[in-house]
Amino acid sequence: MNHDLGPTLLCSAYQRVVEAGTEEWAERIGHGRGLKVEITELGEYRLLPGGLCFPNHFAFVEAVIHGFAWPRLGPLLAKPIDSLHAIRALRGVSNSMQGEFGAEIKAAIGLRAGLAAAEVYGREDPKCASALARESIGCVAFSVDGSEVSAWFGLDSDGLRSGGGEPPQGAAARVTFRDLEVALRAVETGLDPMVAPATGEVRVTGRIPLAEAVGYVADRASRDLILPT
Structure with a gap:
């Protein structure tokens, strides 16, 4: 897959993958909450609620695929608790897709995200x-x-x-x-x-x-x- 696509079709799709995947994960696991993705005027990807913010679409896509990428430290430290909840949700989706929570949850999250x-x-x-x-x-x-x-x-x-x-x-x-x-x-x-x-x-x-x-x-x-x- 070519990551050098800019914030267009592929990145818009990954936004919805995050939103639907974390929502399904929270409902299935019984804790946490779904995330929303907002693109700032500077091209940063901010995950709400919380302060988790990725500087560009490269970092955002890596965070979605692998469950983590280095965010901007300022926003993270400004809202550390909410940011940790967002990290937990991203990791939860990633771990689910690796089968950590069983085949049913993996299928449910994969279907929702797709x-x-x-x-x-x-x-x-x-x-x-x-x-x-x-x-x-x-x-x-x-x-x-x-x-x-x-x-x-x-x-x-x-x-x-x-x-x-x-x-x-x-x-x-x-x-x-x-x-x-x-x-x-x-x-x-x-x-x-x-x-x-x-x-x-x-x-x-x-x-x-x-x-x-x-x-x-x-x-x-x-x-x-x-x-x-």
Whole structure:
């Protein structure tokens, strides 16, 4: 992956990876809180709440992928407790994606983060935007048989959204992974959209064209991104 992309598509996607990933981590672990990412006029990446601030997009992306990168010391020392909470959340997502908290949490965070990145690609990548523009308003729900993993991706009048659990307005289509092993492969390397349904690894019901369009966008995002490790 080329990190020399500036604060454009890739960095915007990583912003949503942080926000969705830390939110899911906090909900799953039962402590901590999700983070928000703010870009300052100087091109710094500030994590809220707290004072954790990275000087540029290079440091920010490294922090997302590896769970830590050196932040600016001034803002960190100004709000040390909140900054430590932010570091803990970043490390929590990274440790989860390494499997420290088990396969279910890894799959849940990976799915949330991937769909959040797909929001950005669906808006800003021309091919992804074109694929979704052909679909009417609706939501795709994702789940894993035999687990508590679920998330959704929706097209509505306000744009693109994603979240954890069941979609608030109901699902127009459903994508169900056969088990956690299949879900983890989908998160880590992607699945062949032609082979997976035929072999029973994935079950798609409802508005299949909508599910296929969302899957296409999520796959394009996952090719470019390195999820936290």
